[in-house]
Amino acid sequence: xxxxxxxxxxxxxxxxxxxAASTGGTLELDLCFACQGMWFDPQENTRLAPAAxxxxxxxxxxxxxxxxxxxxxxxRCPRCSQALAKGYDVAQGGRYVTYRCAARHGxxxxxxxxxxxxxxxxxxxxxxxxxxxxxxxxxxxxxxxGTVDIRHDHACPYCRSALxxxxxxxxxxxxxxxxxxxxxxxxxxxxxxxxxxxALVALERNRAREERARQRERLEGTRSDEFDLLTAGIEMxxxxxxx
Numbered sequence: 129x130x131x132x133x134x135x136x137x138x139x140x141x142x143x144x145x146x147x148a149a150s151t152g153g154t155l156e157l158d159l160c161f162a163c164q165g166m167w168f169d170p171q172e173n174t175r176l177a178p179a180a181x182x183x184x185x186x187x188x189x190x191x192x193x194x195x196x197x198x199x200x201x202x203x204r205c206p207r208c209s210q211a212l213a214k215g216y217d218v219a220q221g222g223r224y225v226t227y228r229c230a231a232r233h234g235x236x237x238x239x240x241x242x243x244x245x246x247x248x249x250x251x252x253x254x255x256x257x258x259x260x261x262x263x264x265x266x267x268x269x270x271x272x273x274g275t276v277d278i279r280h281d282h283a284c285p286y287c288r289s290a291l292x293x294x295x296x297x298x299x300x301x302x303x304x305x306x307x308x309x310x311x312x313x314x315x316x317x318x319x320x321x322x323x324x325x326x327a328l329v330a331l332e333r334n335r336a337r338e339e340r341a342r343q344r345e346r347l348e349g350t351r352s353d354e355f356d357l358l359t360a361g362i363e364m365x366x367x368x369x370x371x
Contacts, residue, residue: 133167133206135160136236137199147180161191163199167206169234178303188239189366192359207233220247223289225272240270240358247302249292257282257291259321263329264355294361296368332360
């Protein structure tokens with residue numbers, strides 16, 4: 129009987145997806161869209177091909193309306209069931225959270241942390257944060273998912289990551305750096321802070337409206353006071369990649 133890994137957080141069976149590897153061939157990743165996380169066996173996080181990242185964008189976009197729940201306080205390795213150790217790494221995209229198995233079976237990353245690790249984000253400027261703060265009260269940290277009141281904090285109070293945006297120009301640069309021809313997209317940082325804030329709010333509003341329509345029968349819906357910066361960034365990137 130084939131082994132079905134369980135999500136380190138919710139302990140439900142993960143979806144096993146096959147992606148192209150940068151060294152040739154394929155590799156399998158265990159994805160949990162409910163927890164917005166993925167499990168990497170040793171070294172898998174460094175072997176994902178650039179083309180596979182675009183495929184991953186498409187998957188994240190397809191599941192943008194899925195119900196999400198916070199990570200459990202205690203995460204367990206899907207291979208040995210030992211508790212995962214929470215830690216921090218720093219990459220070109222900034223500081224991000226990761227959870228590792230002490231027995232070296234692999235690591236668990238949220239979708240946001242993976243994007244930070246691969247450099248698909250850029251930090252928001254002070255002016256952009258202030259423009260966004262005029263429109264929304266709190267956002268979810270791209271790295272750890274924690275709630276940040278951007279009216280008072282310009283960094284995540286939980287993991288101390290800078291506030292970052294998954295942005296088309298950053299994606300182009302990262303894909304080029306990983307050995308793939310970058311797609312030509314409109315540079316998001318060329319827009320004014322107010323224009324960027326308006327675009328993000330509009331994208332997130334549309335996503336929330338779609339989610340509420342799909343989940344009318346659920347007792348709980350999207351919280352209107354939390355703004356999902358990662359999802360809005362995915363929407364922005366995907367809309368330009370598909371042009």
